[in-house]
Each structure stands twice: as structure tokens, then as C-alpha cells.
Amino acid sequence: xxxxxxxxxxxxxxxxxxxxxxxxxxxxxxxxxxxxxxxxxxxxxxxxxxxxxxxxxxxxxxxxxxxxxxxxxxxxxxxxxxxxxxxxxxxxxxxxxxxxxxxxxxxxxxxxxxxxxxxxxxxx
Numbered sequence: 001x002x003x004x005x006x007x008x009x010x011x012x013x014x015x016x017x018x019x020x021x022x023x024x025x026x027x028x029x030x031x032x033x034x035x036x037x038x039x040x041x042x043x044x045x046x047x048x049x050x051x052x053x054x055x056x057x058x059x060x061x062x063x064x065x066x067x068x069x070x071x072x073x074x075x076x077x078x079x080x081x082x083x084x085x086x087x088x089x090x091x092x093x094x095x096x097x098x099x100x101x102x103x104x105x106x107x108x109x110x111x112x113x114x115x116x117x118x119x120x121x122x123x124x
């Protein structure tokens with residue numbers, strides 16, 4: 001039970017995951033505010049946790065999978081924030097993009113990765 005309790009402190013668990021767990025454990029009347037949840041509250045429900053451990057683990061696994069997808073999207077976003085187009089003068093009037101190949105390659109790669117994310121069981 002202790003390793004399971006340690007997993008409850010995961011940053012991957014969002015409010016929606018906690019709400020799902022509270023609903024499964026039928027604790028809606030007991031825990032109104034998750035911020036007030038204490039270790040004592042969990043120990044008081046230890047039998048309930050054990051009985052529903054597999055379902056709760058599934059919620060935690062989903063939360064971790066969703067977190068991984070969020071982190072991946074964050075990485076893509078950060079890459080594009082720092083990406084700078086290389087511009088060159090054209091006929092001394094306009095600026096045009098140089099290295100279209102690099103831009104298209106990067107775009108294709110990111111789009112391909114995002115599309116493959118949609119196949120993930122954690123994509124919602």
C-alpha cells in the first residue's frame with residue numbers, strides 16, 4: 001500500500017483524475033476539497049483503496065500517459081517559439097524566407113508526431 005500512496009503525489013494527477021478516484025471510491029461526501037486531503041484521510045480508507053487498487057492504478061497510468069503527451073506538446077511549442085526564419089533581401093524591396101527545406105522538414109516532422117499522438121490511448 002505504501003508504494004501506491006507514494007504514487008498519489010504524482011504531478012501527473014490533475015483535478016479530473018482526483019475527481020474520478022473520489023467517485024470510484026464513493027467518497028464524494030467525505031472529501032469535498034482535495035487541497036484538504038491528508039494522509040490520515042487516506043489511511044482511513046485503506047480497505048477501500050485496496051479493493052479498488054486496479055481501477056485507481058489505471059487512472060494513474062492514464063494520468064502519466066496524458067502528462068507525457070502534454071510534455072511532448074510543450075517541447076514542440078518551445079521549439080517553435082525559438083525558431084527563427086532566415087530572411088534574405090529580394091530585389092532590395094522584400095524579405096523572403098531562405099531555407100524553405102528546413103522549415104518544411106521541421107513542420108512535417110512535428111505534424112507527423114502530433115498525428116501519431118492521436119493514436120495514443122491517452123489522447124483525449
